[in-house]
Amino acid sequence: MESVQIITSGSKLAEAVMAESGQNVNLCFQCGKCAAGCPLSYAMDYKPAQLIHAIRLGMDDLVFKSTTMWLCATCETCTTRCPQEVDVAKVMDAVKIIAVRQGVKPTIPQIAKFYRAVLANVKMCGRMYEMGMIVDYKMRTFEFFKDMKLGMKMFRKNKLKLVPSFTGAMRTWKIFNRVKKIEKRNLST
């Protein structure tokens, strides 16, 4: 029988990523395919392969201060190409989630604010109410004039609804709350 060896590196952060996403970054052998194929590599301070390595080494500070995970567009190229079957996109999600949980300030605040605006909207409305989400996002970022012209044109072309539907709003509200409770319980055990 083939013996299964779990590779570890003693990095607490790697273990946290494992617990959050089920992904073992220690399987990475630094081939660099994830970095080479990543469409956002050019804009990141650390390429995906470097971030993975930093997680392995337990360089929490470098990881949390990096822009990499926030710029990830979840295109899943890295995940699909990794010869070691590390789901790199999932690791990106996990690092963001862990950073937020530990109260680390997001390196690209507008992206974190965008996530919050979208989720607050889905929780309240059941379905995304774009107009409300955009206003909420602008209130959070103070970028009032950005994309104004575009938004007006979309509205004129009837691409944005004036009123939310609220279908399923009661249900999404409950789901969000139950998820929060379950996650809290998971963390305390």
Add this chain to the structure above:
Amino acid sequence: MPTKYAYYPGCSLHSTGSEYDVSFRAVCKKVGIDIEEIKGWVCCGTSPAHCSSKLLSLALPYETLCLVEKMGLSDVVAPCASCFSRLRTAIYEANEDPELAKQISEALDRPLPQSMNVLSPLEIFYEKKGLADAVTKKLPGLKVACYYGCLLTRPSKIMQFDESEYPMAMDELFRSMGITTLDWSCKTDCCGGSLSMTRTDVVLKLTNAILEEAKAVGANAIAVACPLCHVNLDTRQEEIEQEYGVKYGLPIFYFTELMALAMGIPSDELGLKKHFVGTNELLSAICEA
């Protein structure tokens, strides 16, 4: 082929991508595919959900799948590539990890439906026999670059959709209907997706590369299967042109719009007026009765 599909339009097809909804319905009607919109569907959570909470990102799609079960159906069609990906991912993850499935069920306060099957309309049309017979209008001058984007094919382990680096499903579908499609290298490149509002600079750069390549191989239209790709390529095209000092004027169609046109459905019934890049000029130049 199932006799009826539960239709999950998702948020975009009810707003920014309503042309996709209209043209998808029109094609289904034309070729006799029975679809029924899921009553009470909720948002799939899309990227912000999986970037913030794994459990939430799986519970939201399952909430809608529970409604499908109530309809007595098990085949779901999700035209939005992001919804499609989130639904398939939820099913995959729940099947892989029974403990996680239990938590999803707890979050929804009900048992999870079993054996749900989520499909992209591309898969359904691709399998449908006799589509070519529905073609009544030749579109000889049309040269389409089929743009699949990220989420239809990736991650391949979960999506199980065509070939992940160089898919052909949309190309073959069009070719079977007599529409010319081109070989090009950006089929599955990323348009920047949901960074559209937050890091517009990134989206402009990535979409510019896609438009440039499509133009370079001689395409006069791009076909997409994702409302977010459509926003980034169509709605922002003028901005891209300004930023990079180029002129593309390249119409971006939902693939269902082109199918509908080939089936003789009048363009004014398809909401083409909602596009930012005009389609009239191209269509009047290529349409042959």
